[in-house]
Amino acid sequence: MSEYKFNRSLELFKEAARYIPGAIPGHMTPAITVPGSFPYFAEKAEGCRYWDVDGNEYIDFMCGYGPIVLGHRHPKVDEAVRAQQAKGSCFNHPTELQVKAAKLLVETVKIADWAIFAKNGSDVTTYALQVAREFTQRDCVIACRGGYHGGHAWCTPGHGGLTPEDKMHIHLVNWNDFDEFKAAVEKYKGQIAAFISSPYHHPTFSDQYMPENDWWNKVRKLCDEEGILIIVDDVRAGWRLNIAGSDQHFGFDADMICFSKAIANGYPLSALVGVEKLKLASTRVFFTGSFWASANELAACIATIEEMKAIDASGKMWKVGTQFQEGLRKLGAQHGLKVSVTGPAPIPYMKFANEGDFRRMQLFSAEASKRGVFLHPHHNWFVSAAHTEADIDQALARCDEAFAVVKKTFGD
Amino acid sequence: MANEMTCKCKCAAEERQKVVAHLNMLAVLPRLEELVQYDADAQELIKGMKFSIRFRVMGGPSIFIAIGNGKITSTTDTTLSADTGLLFTSYEQANRMFAGEKVVPIPYWGAWRMSDLKRFTQLSTLLEKYLKPSDESLKDPGFKAQVVKMTLHTIAAGVAQLAEHDSKASHWAKSVPEGVAMFKVLPEGPAACISVQGGKFRPIWGEVKNPSVTTTFKDIDTALNLFTGKLDAFAALGDGDVRMSGLIPMADHLNAIIDRVGWYLK
Numbered sequence: 283m284s285e286y287k288f289n290r291s292l293e294l295f296k297e298a299a300r301y302i303p304g305a306i307p308g309h310m311t312p313a314i315t316v317p318g319s320f321p322y323f324a325e326k327a328e329g330c331r332y333w334d335v336d337g338n339e340y341i342d343f344m345c346g347y348g349p350i351v352l353g354h355r356h357p358k359v360d361e362a363v364r365a366q367q368a369k370g371s372c373f374n375h376p377t378e379l380q381v382k383a384a385k386l387l388v389e390t391v392k393i394a395d396w397a398i399f400a401k402n403g404s405d406v407t408t409y410a411l412q413v414a415r416e417f418t419q420r421d422c423v424i425a426c427r428g429g430y431h432g433g434h435a436w437c438t439p440g441h442g443g444l445t446p447e448d449k450m451h452i453h454l455v456n457w458n459d460f461d462e463f464k465a466a467v468e469k470y471k472g473q474i475a476a477f478i479s480s481p482y483h484h485p486t487f488s489d490q491y492m493p494e495n496d497w498w499n500k501v502r503k504l505c506d507e508e509g510i511l512i513i514v515d516d517v518r519a520g521w522r523l524n525i526a527g528s529d530q531h532f533g534f535d536a537d538m539i540c541f542s543k544a545i546a547n548g549y550p551l552s553a554l555v556g557v558e559k560l561k562l563a564s565t566r567v568f569f570t571g572s573f574w575a576s577a578n579e580l581a582a583c584i585a586t587i588e589e590m591k592a593i594d595a596s597g598k599m600w601k602v603g604t605q606f607q608e609g610l611r612k613l614g615a616q617h618g619l620k621v622s623v624t625g626p627a628p629i630p631y632m633k634f635a636n637e638g639d640f641r642r643m644q645l646f647s648a649e650a651s652k653r654g655v656f657l658h659p660h661h662n663w664f665v666s667a668a669h670t671e672a673d674i675d676q677a678l679a680r681c682d683e684a685f686a687v688v689k690k691t692f693g694d
Numbered sequence: 695m696a697n698e699m700t701c702k703c704k705c706a707a708e709e710r711q712k713v714v715a716h717l718n719m720l721a722v723l724p725r726l727e728e729l730v731q732y733d734a735d736a737q738e739l740i741k742g743m744k745f746s747i748r749f750r751v752m753g754g755p756s757i758f759i760a761i762g763n764g765k766i767t768s769t770t771d772t773t774l775s776a777d778t779g780l781l782f783t784s785y786e787q788a789n790r791m792f793a794g795e796k797v798v799p800i801p802y803w804g805a806w807r808m809s810d811l812k813r814f815t816q817l818s819t820l821l822e823k824y825l826k827p828s829d830e831s832l833k834d835p836g837f838k839a840q841v842v843k844m845t846l847h848t849i850a851a852g853v854a855q856l857a858e859h860d861s862k863a864s865h866w867a868k869s870v871p872e873g874v875a876m877f878k879v880l881p882e883g884p885a886a887c888i889s890v891q892g893g894k895f896r897p898i899w900g901e902v903k904n905p906s907v908t909t910t911f912k913d914i915d916t917a918l919n920l921f922t923g924k925l926d927a928f929a930a931l932g933d934g935d936v937r938m939s940g941l942i943p944m945a946d947h948l949n950a951i952i953d954r955v956g957w958y959l960k
């Protein structure tokens with residue numbers, strides 16, 4: 283197979299730079315991939331594959347950075363959207379779908395006694411903090427270093443446009459470091475409204491870390507003793523590990539869970555669910571947006587939940603994700619390379635264990651990209667329920683070639 | 695509340711003076727070294743001169759500058775004794791002098807000869823030509839390359855100053871992973887690095903082997919446009935005019951500080 287070229291992507295990028303700051307702003311910026319070896323603009327997609335504007339085909343291991351959980355253009359989800367679209371989507375009122383979707387979320391997510399919708403993950407992580415502050419009448423929040431909760435001022439990893447006050451009440455601790463967590467709780471005793479964290483630690487430019495040493499149980503117990511709420515930011519992991527919520531996968535109950543990405547298979551929607559005692563406090567926090575009640579996405583959400591349950595989407599992703607992880611480990615060893623495969627199987631990630639600067643990983647992902655396997659060099663990956671065993675086999679065969687290039691270039 | 699705000703503004707203004715003074719003395723003034731290596735007028739000015747001077751801000755930074763054998767060297771080593779020592783009573787006073795205003799620092803050591811002061815002022819004016827170049831002067835490719843080199847050095851030295859003295863940058867500095875970030879203009883330099891070790895930021899001139907992250911600029915123009923804030927860095931990264939490989943978060947966090955150096959020196 284001949285290596286891919288990205289001429290049209292580059293051409294469009296140059297044009298984009300004239301009209302759009304940064305040309306491709308945000309997390310899709312090619313600046314954090316390997317520019318020149320990655321596609322910049324997409325054309326179309328189907329199932330677990332997509333095509334860029336140069337006509338190159340990829341096995342998709344980013345799934346739109348998570349939302350595509352059933353596969354691109356899933357027929358049932360798209361049909362539900364088309365049916366709603368025929369009636370309209372943006373009205374002066376919500377539709378019945380909002381009620382249906384909320385009910386379905388409450389029935390599906392174990393801790394949920396209520397659900398409320400927005401569009402982006404950041405909308406609901408910020409709202410969850412406010413609800414926690416309103417309920418507890420406290421200001422401080424504990425979060426994990428390197429955790430990502432969106433682009434709002436209190437949590438953005440960026441530097442521009444911020445004031446020192448923006449993050450004043452956010453106190454950071456290391457993931458899995460219960461002593462540090464406990465010390466923070468002591469230090470701000472009686473002032474902490476909530477602990478917000480992803481269910482496992484999935485920082486960029488890093489291995490992924492599972493909870494260790496009974497982390498969540500210890501955190502849950504201390505939070506209960508101190509009147510601190512636990513907000514699980516399940517925007518990234520949500521529904522891939524367990525459709526009942528990732529807290530259930532790790533054996534504890536959250537107080538609120540933030541969802542977005544996967545809940546409508548690519549249609550823009552986010553949701554916050556919470557336990558009963560927080561319902562009234564949540565009504566006292568101003569929360570709205572022009573498009574937050576749009577019906578199309580809610581139709582997609584309902585269809586997504588139903589289909590995920592019908593086909594045990596999470597089970598499928600665990601299976602193919604495990605196949606991919608094991609395959610990468612095996613190939614790495616065969617090439618005499620030290621790979622570090624981390625993360626839960628549906629959200630895998632790989633880097634090279636013997637480097638801190640990602641140069642091998644940058645080469646590996648560039649070589650994979652040029653062979654039609656889209657793997658981000660620095661950000662965890664995603665599989666979908668549309669990935670089959672055969673797709674994974676094909677991806678691994680191409681990764682084999684990419685490993686060979688790394689071996690040849692670096693030697694170890 | 696009003697008092698609080700006034701206090702905040704005052705603190706910010708004071709911090710600004712402090713940061714700018716550190717930049718002027720420890721990132722800009724040392725560029726005299728490269729100025730006399732390249733600029734014929736500067737070489738002429740220091741011909742036959744043998745002289746050393748220390749600038750010191752009361753309660754602040756100090757720099758020792760030696761002129762001799764047609765060269766200029768500078769160091770922050772406080773043990774060297776200079777022919778002349780000049781004391782600024784405040785950061786503001788130092789900054790006013792570096793901005794070309796007539797201020798009279800206190801000679802606290804040695805004799806201060808008018809002719810030396812004059813030559814020093816002339817050197818500073820020449821330096822300004824490189825650090826704030828006119829469009830016309832940039833038409834000369836040799837001059838332009840020198841501008842880029844001196845700007846890159848100012849940036850590398852400036853980042854170290856901001857990481858220590860600017861509250862925003864020192865906060866960001868905590869997120870910069872340890873290692874060495876190399877910046878290189880293709881095809882043949884100039885290059886400079888910023889080393890981060892144990893929370894300390896240090897400039898390194900030229901290239902190093904195995905930097906943690908490498909940022910390369912396609913050519914002199916790309917580097918110049920980026921340094922002068924005329925180029926969208928993200929766009930330049932995407933289209934390959936600027937390339938980054940290795941520990942990208944290091945370059946990413948440093949870039950925020952670099953932008954702030956530019957803002958201070960504008």
Ligand SMILES: Cc1ncc(COP(=O)(O)O)c(C=O)c1O
Nearest residue numbers: 402403404430431432515517518
């Ligand atoms: C864990 C997590 N939280 C929050 C967000 C923010 O979501 P959004 O980008 O939709 O605002 C993201 C997005 O990647 C995420 O991964």
